[in-house]
Amino acid sequence: MDAKTQGTRRSGDMAGFSVREALAEDLLKSAVTAVGDAAYRWSIEDGVLTWSAGASALLGISDISTVATHRDFATRLLVEGPGRYELICRSREKDKGTGVPYELEYQIRDDFGGVRWVEDRGRWYAGSDGSPALAVGVLRAIDERHKREAELIRLSTYDELTGLLNRVRLKEALTEAMIASQRGRQNSAFLLIAVDNLALINDAFGFDVADEVIVSVGERLRSLARRGDSLGRYAGNKFGLVLRNCNEERLGGVCERMLAEVRDKVVMTGRGPVAVTVSAGSIALPGHASSVEQALARAEEALVLAKQRLRDSHVVYTPSREREKARLRNINVADELITALNDKRIRIAFQPIVDAVSGEAALFECLVRLEQPDGSILSAGHFVPIAEKLGIVGLLDYRVMELAVEALRNNPHVTLSLNVSGRTTADRLWRETLAAHLRADPDLARRLIIEITETVAIHEVVELTEFVAMFRELGCKIAIDDFGAGYTSFRNLKTLDVDLVKIDGSFVIDLATSPDNQFFVRTLVDLARNFNLPTVAEWVSNEEEVTMLRDFGVKYLQGFYLGEPAMSLPRADYTSMTRRIVA
Structure with missing residues (x-):
């Protein structure tokens, strides 16, 4: 091929390449535009x-x-x-x-x-x-x-209802303020402010009005916050306010202004005006807390104290040696309780409940006990109140239920009474586990009485109705414990369809010398008789009380005088656990 021909071909190739390049560029531009x-x-x-x-x-x-x-x-x-x-x-x-x-x-x-x-x-x-x-x-x-990114940032920073800082961002602001305070730049403070009786507003007006109240309270608090302060929604009805450049001497006055701003003007809602108050707990920083968690806990503690006084109150946290001792004691008892649960050192003591006429044990109440590593036994008063306060009483109730079922199986002629806390009545696992045992062996249900305290019956009648119906259908009986302490209406007893009423022991103490107690017990027994409900008198302590209670018509008696709690049940002769009473 001569040079001329080669040159011509090369020129043609270059031209073809340019065309292809141009087409590719046009295609790319079209794709970008598309x-x-x-x-x-x-x-x-x-x-x-x-x-x-x-x-x-x-x-x-x-x-x-x-x-x-x-x-x-x-x-x-x-x-x-x-x-x-x-x-x-x-x-x-x-x-x-x-x-x-x-x-x-x-x-x-x-x-x-x-x-x-x-x-x-x-x-x-x-x-x-x-x-x-x-x-x-x-x-x-x-x-x-x-x-979308801005919305995500907003949601991660601000509370959706009030537009204030959310809990996470509020804690970050508190952290920043505490760091600045610890470095000596300025004093700061933290306020925890709660709307009083929000549950009543929910019940009376509905959740939408309660939301309006929360928003309005947030706006009023924001109007008092200064530049540099951080206000956020800490929980459902609680607001947190981080105050920069605020010393402890000024804190009480700040709290009072916050309360007055909410108290002095009603909240106008879609369903009319609503009177609202708030309570507050506050803490000065960095003097009374070394960490954010401690600051939050102590502000919460101050708020609880404020609510215990009256609504529309505030408390500034001050150190208390007695409170610290109580807190440490609670922590130690809680640790010991969890360890005992893990080591299966929770026990049942059985206290006889005797027939008021025959004096023979009709049934036994299961009382929880804690066996210490050295073998000694702690009564319920040492640890149950703390378990309830710390929210771990459900673990105790579950273990006691297991032990009670085992005792029923091992003692086929015994009837047991089992206490249930208010928290446990709503515990699905507890309910389903006990129900499974009872369905597998219906004879257990026939010999089991479940005790519900009166205070639970007062506040949770609707919720308890399902609980009571479930276990009565399985064959159990239901008793109301501590009756009279909370003045339960007999309408509630009828609604719950209970089988037994246990009169609170505080009305049995000094019965022989207290006309008021005599009148109260006689009235309760008469009313219960009208509903065909047998009664049990607790804390019976002497023969004179036995005689009076039997004359009043009390069906069963319980107390140390008649039989102390024992760590085991007798195999056959229950009279060995009871004091014979004179008919």
């Missing part, structure tokens, strides 16, 4: 910008020729941090022949008075001297993405 993006070419030496189709719509610029240079384009930008010019022209990277990538986000002003978020991604290429000469990139609209 997805709503816009491409550009920036000649860095002369500043000329060449835009693809679609740039005008994406940028909101009617005449794209008004941004035909980088200088014109830059006048419209709102950039945080380095812009495109800095990323490219001041880059320390070197182009090795494939270009250097860059990426950034910024806002650009459109022709309609708004701004748009844009993602800018591309590559710059070096000229013969190695410095940036050309940049080619693609712009993408990212307004929706930024809105």
